[in-house]
Amino acid sequence: MSIHPGTAAKHKAPDSQAAANAPKVRRRSPTRVNPALYLFPLPAVAVIAFFLVMPTLQAFQYAITDWNGFSAAFNYVGLDNFIRAFTNDSLFTNALTNNLKFVLLVVIAQTFFSLILALLLTKNSRGSILLRALFFFPTILSSVSVAFIWKFIYDPNFGLANSVLRTVGVDGGAYLGNDAQALYWVAVTQVWFHSGQMMVVYIAGLQAIPRELYEAAEMDGANKWQQFKSITWPFVAPATSIVVAYTTVQSFKAFDLILGIAGNPPKSSLDILSTRIYSTFANSEFGYAAAQSIIFMAMIALVTWLQRRLLRLTPKGE
Amino acid sequence: MLASLSRRAILAIYAVIIIIPLTVVAFGSFKSTQELFAGPFSLPHSLSPDNFAEVVGGQNLGNSFINSAIVTGISVPLTLFLASLAGYAVSRLKGFMSWAIFGFLVLGMAIPAQANMVPLYVLFGRLGLLDSLAGLILANVVSTLPIAVFILGGFMRTLPKELYEASSIDGSGPWKTYSSIALPLSAPSIAAAAIFLFVIHWNELLYPLLFIQSPGNRTLPLALLSFQGEFQTNYPLLFAGVTLASLPVVVAYVFLQRYFVAGITAGASKG
Numbered sequence: 001m002s003i004h005p006g007t008a009a010k011h012k013a014p015d016s017q018a019a020a021n022a023p024k025v026r027r028r029s030p031t032r033v034n035p036a037l038y039l040f041p042l043p044a045v046a047v048i049a050f051f052l053v054m055p056t057l058q059a060f061q062y063a064i065t066d067w068n069g070f071s072a073a074f075n076y077v078g079l080d081n082f083i084r085a086f087t088n089d090s091l092f093t094n095a096l097t098n099n100l101k102f103v104l105l106v107v108i109a110q111t112f113f114s115l116i117l118a119l120l121l122t123k124n125s126r127g128s129i130l131l132r133a134l135f136f137f138p139t140i141l142s143s144v145s146v147a148f149i150w151k152f153i154y155d156p157n158f159g160l161a162n163s164v165l166r167t168v169g170v171d172g173g174a175y176l177g178n179d180a181q182a183l184y185w186v187a188v189t190q191v192w193f194h195s196g197q198m199m200v201v202y203i204a205g206l207q208a209i210p211r212e213l214y215e216a217a218e219m220d221g222a223n224k225w226q227q228f229k230s231i232t233w234p235f236v237a238p239a240t241s242i243v244v245a246y247t248t249v250q251s252f253k254a255f256d257l258i259l260g261i262a263g264n265p266p267k268s269s270l271d272i273l274s275t276r277i278y279s280t281f282a283n284s285e286f287g288y289a290a291a292q293s294i295i296f297m298a299m300i301a302l303v304t305w306l307q308r309r310l311l312r313l314t315p316k317g318e
Numbered sequence: 319m320l321a322s323l324s325r326r327a328i329l330a331i332y333a334v335i336i337i338i339p340l341t342v343v344a345f346g347s348f349k350s351t352q353e354l355f356a357g358p359f360s361l362p363h364s365l366s367p368d369n370f371a372e373v374v375g376g377q378n379l380g381n382s383f384i385n386s387a388i389v390t391g392i393s394v395p396l397t398l399f400l401a402s403l404a405g406y407a408v409s410r411l412k413g414f415m416s417w418a419i420f421g422f423l424v425l426g427m428a429i430p431a432q433a434n435m436v437p438l439y440v441l442f443g444r445l446g447l448l449d450s451l452a453g454l455i456l457a458n459v460v461s462t463l464p465i466a467v468f469i470l471g472g473f474m475r476t477l478p479k480e481l482y483e484a485s486s487i488d489g490s491g492p493w494k495t496y497s498s499i500a501l502p503l504s505a506p507s508i509a510a511a512a513i514f515l516f517v518i519h520w521n522e523l524l525y526p527l528l529f530i531q532s533p534g535n536r537t538l539p540l541a542l543l544s545f546q547g548e549f550q551t552n553y554p555l556l557f558a559g560v561t562l563a564s565l566p567v568v569v570a571y572v573f574l575q576r577y578f579v580a581g582i583t584a585g586a587s588k589g
Contacts, residue, residue, distance in 0.1 A: 033411060036492050040407035041419050044400045044463055051460040052426045055437035062436055069440070117332070120325050131329055133575050134336055139582060140567045142521035144542045145560040149339050151546075152346075152553050158355045160342060192335070200583045224321075246586050253430060256523040256539070263546060274432045278527075281436055290436045297433040 062290035069286035081291030092292065094268055095276035096299075098183055099252065102272060103303065105187040106251040111243050114195045115236070118202030132203070136196035143193070147260025150189040151176070176261065179269040186261060186270060190254055198243045205239030206232070244307055252300050273299065347557040354554055369558035378533060379559055382541035387566075389451055389537055390519045393458035397466050397515055398508060400459065405471035406500045410482060410492070420471055426464035431524055439528055449531045457525040462518055466511050469584050473507035474500060506580075513574065513581035520567060538563045 063081055067074035085092045117135060121128045138146065153160040154175035162172030176182045209231065217227045255274035262270040265279045273296045281289040338359070346354050347369055348362035374380035408420045438457070439448075447453030477500065485495040501508070526540040536544070542559050571578050 034486075034492050037407050037410055038415075040492065040496070041404035041423070044404040044423055044467065045419065047400065047456075047460055048423055048426055048463060051438065051441070051456065052429060052434065052464075055434040055441060056429050058437035058440075059434050069436075116328070120329055131333060132579075134333060136579055136582075137340075137571065138336065140517050140571050140578060141564055142523070142539050142542070144521075144523060144539045145564055148542070148546070148556045148560050149343055152342070152556075153339060155551070155553075158551065158553070160339065160358055163358060197582055197586055200579050201586055204583065204587075242587050249430075253432070255432070256521075259523070259527075260543060260546065264543070277432050277435075278524075281439075281528075286436050286440070293433045293436065297430060300430060301428070 059290045059293055062287050063294050064291075065287040067287040068284045070284065074287065077287070081288050082295065084288070085292060085295060091268070091271070091279075092276055095271045095273050096295075098270070099272040099274075099299075102183055102187060102190075102254065103248055103251045105184065106190050106254075107244055107247050109187065110191050110195055110198055110247050111240065113191060114198035114243060115202050115240075117195065117199040118206055119232075121199070122203060122206045132196075132200065135199055138193050139197040141193075143254075143256030144260040146189065146193050147257050150185075150192075151261055154185055176270075179267075182262075182267075182269045186254070186258065189261065190251060190257060193257070194247070194250060198247060201243055201246075202236060202239050205236045209235045241308075241311060244311065245304055248303055248307065249300060252296075252303075343557045343560055346554055347561045349554050351552060351554055369554050370562065373555060373558045373562065377541070377545065377555075377559070378536070379538070379541055379562060381534060382536045382538045383562065385451060385535060386520060386538040386563075389454045389458065390516060393455050393462075393519045394512055394515045396455065397459045397462050398470075398512060401463055401466035401470045401511070402474075402501060402504065402508065403496070404467050405474045405504075406496045408467075408471045409474035409477065409500070420467070423467045424464050424471075426460075427468065431461055435524070435528055442529060448529050449535055450529075451535060453529050454522075454525055454537065457529065458519045458522060461525075462515055465585060466515065469511045469514070470504060470507055473504055477503055507584075509577050510581035510584050513570070513577050514585045516570070517567060517578075517582065 064076055064078055065074045066077050066080075121132050121135075152158075156162060156172065156174045156177055159172075159175075161175065165172040173181070175185045213231050214227060217231060222230070252272075253274055254272065255278070258266050258270055258272055258275050264275075265271070265282075266275050271279075273292070277289055277292045277296060280292055342358050345360070345362050346358065348365055348367075349369075353360075353363060374383075404419070404423055408416050410416075411419070442448050442453050442457075447456065481499055481503070482495055485499050490498070521539055522537070523539040523543065526537045527543070530536055530540060533541075533544075542556075542563055545556060545559055
């Protein structure tokens with residue numbers, strides 16, 4: 001996933017080649033860059049600079065103030081907001097704990113589950129293609145819609161889950177009403193919502209594996225599990241890094257789903273960092289909300305970096 | 319034999335877990351509350367549009383639908399236009415400048431929307447963009463421009479340089495080359511990016527929640543969210559709202575399914 005595919009290399013190669021060949025080739029310069037080309041990216045650069053980069057830098061400034069967003073006067077309070085978040089704000093540390101728990105649950109469940117779906121649907125039969133389309137479908141819905149669908153499933157009195165359980169004579173649970181479990185049930189919803197999308201990423205990885213490898217392995221008498229361990233898994237390792245990284249960011253930002261399923265503001269057992277930042281903001285604590293958002297950004301960066309260090313998922317022999 | 323049987327069983331169970339909730343919602347949007355609770359799986363007694371009439375009229379969902387259509391209808395092409403201009407320039411410029419422009423634009427992918435929402439809110443306040451559809455459009459464009467540049471720029475780099483050179487030799491300026499060569503040849507990546515953006519912009523919740531105050535300016539996801547407070551357990555009404563809000567993406571998905579998968583996974587594997 002290099003950000004800029006081979007720019008440096010691309011532009012060095014012809015130069016050194018030209019030098020090695022003959023000076024004549026060098027003199028014939030390639031088509032010159034038209035200066036008007038610099039106007040093309042200008043609107044995009046201006047928009048990003050003014051509405052994305054500048055506000056992000058400003059967030060660092062707000063974060064060290066006690067600004068309430070309205071009054072002209074405010075004080076610089078140094079790192080007080082950051083200290084407050086970690087030592088003197090149980091709402092924030094609760095949201096942080098919930099968020100990390102939620103990310104861990106969803107990443108493990110979704111990676112595992114989407115790989116299984118992909119393995120079962122690799123073949124391009126008509127049935128597989130149909131099921132892939134079906135499993136992918138929830139991804140296109142809005143989080144609020146998905147939240148409402150699952151609110152109904154989990155409704156303790158009228159809900160789908162409990163009415164199914166009742167027909168087989170089992171007492172259902174309170175689901176979201178049970179504070180100890182609520183986060184797990186939202187994790188289930190998140191997995192239902194996005195597994196199909198990650199399944200497709202895995203299928204692309206699986207289909208790139210040369211068939212001959214399996215044939216050769218079979219001739220050598222390798223069983224299915226051995227084939228998975230020594231062929232499939234090493235080959236889908238890059239897809240796994242993508243799935244894990246994307247799922248991490250996606251579940252850190254499950255803001256819409258939480259608000260839809262739990263209401264605004266969500267109760268403390270379902271409060272995560274993004275909903276907490278929003279509540280702080282809505283409470284007119286602009287400086288403190290900015291500090292929280294910087295912690296949020298740092299947290300995503302840290303977890304993503306840790307995964308890269310720990311997983312180091314590259315195909316064997318590369 | 320046993321393996322293929324358990325494979326089928328897993329797939330069948332998951333298919334049911336996807337299909338059942340969706341059918342219950344679609345059927346439920348035609349039912350009364352009593353009818354829904356009596357038999358969530360049964361077909362509705364009648365295809366009465368009462369629930370839809372109520373959410374469109376009484377709850378102003380019709381108005382939100384129009385707002386969403388305006389915001390999405392402008393945000394998507396505008397993002398694509400700016401991204402394709404930038405992508406084209408990046409694919410034709412050389413060396414450091416190309417790298418620097420691309421890097422600057424794409425870096426924004428690492429910034430989550432929550433990170434700069436407070437300063438953006440303040441800035442929008444100063445510019446008079448709060449509580450306006452124009453503000454939503456701008457926020458949408460800004461938030462998705464980085465990934466759009468990544469997808470389109472990445473594709474345009476793979477176009478053969480000879481085509482550009484031939485076009486310059488024919489005397490075309492950069493604009494002509496962009497519009498008559500680069501854009502048509504990039505159609506597959508533009509289609510993929512368009513669908514990706516459509517899904518994101520149509521479903522966007524955070525920016526409307528931040529910026530919109532008056533009910534007349536609500537977009538669909540925001541209007542739906544405000545339902546939740548008012549109609550805690552009036553599920554048929556919630557379902558009618560969900561059905562209505564999902565209709566455009568569902569219809570597009572049925573016809574353009576392949577492109578959706580290409581678009582959203584392009585977003586996933588590159589985001």
